[in-house]
Amino acid sequence: MKQFNGNIAILGSGNIGISLAKGLVKANYAKPGQISLTRRNVDHLSPFAEQGFVVSGDNAAVVATADVVVLAVLPQQLNQLMDQIRPAIDLKKHLFISVASGVSCADIRNKLGAEAQVVRAMPNTAIAIGQSMTCIATDQASAEYMEEVTRMFETVGAVVKINEDLMTAATALCACGIAFFLRGIRAASQGGVEIGFHADEALKMAVQTAKGAADLLLQMQSHPEQEIDKVTSPKGCTIAGLNEMEHNGFSSSLIKGIKLSAQKAGALYTKE
């Protein structure tokens, strides 16, 4: 299996780029000195320089020193970035991992070269603490590159390999999804304040309750409704609250939001 013991360039070190860098270091996949971080406003990266990361505003220079190149700018910023790095690419050496929503491996090869090894990854921000749900896909990258990308993302969470045509769906469910669950926790804590708790204790209670719900499903490998059935005592308060939420569109709004996010994720990139 191909092993990358070399340098990783994260081009576009914003929210997800920095989360990835933090996660890879926390997981001991790489040392800070092996990870180069770029952005145009490079001053914003000085806290990371202090932690030992290489920081730069020069994408092409960083690519020249890297084995793995992570494309982590917005879809709307990607064409310009790829134009910048094209002269520095060594197609025999570089593995490209794109986390950009709605940009296909073929779109990236069209810009970087037909022989480019391109894998798409869709992590979420929990990658910073090793708890990402990351979906990965490729159309043409070799099995050994896919194995290495799997190994890399398995150090920072769970990995599922999917067909590339499902990547926008994965964006909505997993990458956007973490925000949906966070909003759910926030809403629960606001309910907790209305019924008598201080905000800090309500939030702590809501967070631990959400964690318990997720862990029940992970550890018992059961279906949510099986676990819900154990909570809803006949004529009880849980079913009363749950049905009131459903009358107000709880499941429906989550489903509709996920569908809209998936639609939007597929429309963020414009080919040039």
Ligand SMILES: NC(=O)C1=CN([C@@H]2O[C@H](COP(=O)(O)OP(=O)(O)OC[C@H]3O[C@@H](n4cnc5c(N)ncnc54)[C@H](OP(=O)(O)O)[C@@H]3O)[C@@H](O)[C@H]2O)C=CC1
């Ligand atoms: N946020 C998330 O949870 C997730 C995001 N994604 C995807 O990751 C990508 C980034 O999203 P996100 O992190 O939220 O966005 P951010 O805006 O936080 O990060 C993008 C970064 O790219 C930098 N940038 C822009 N142009 C260049 C350039 N030419 N060279 C170097 N750096 C550049 C920007 O900094 P500056 O302006 O200083 O250059 C910015 O810090 C998107 O494609 C998104 O779809 C995927 C999964 C999850």
Ligand SMILES: O=C(O)[C@@H]1CCC=N1
């Ligand atoms: O909101 C966005 O467009 C990005 C993609 C997935 C998460 N954040």
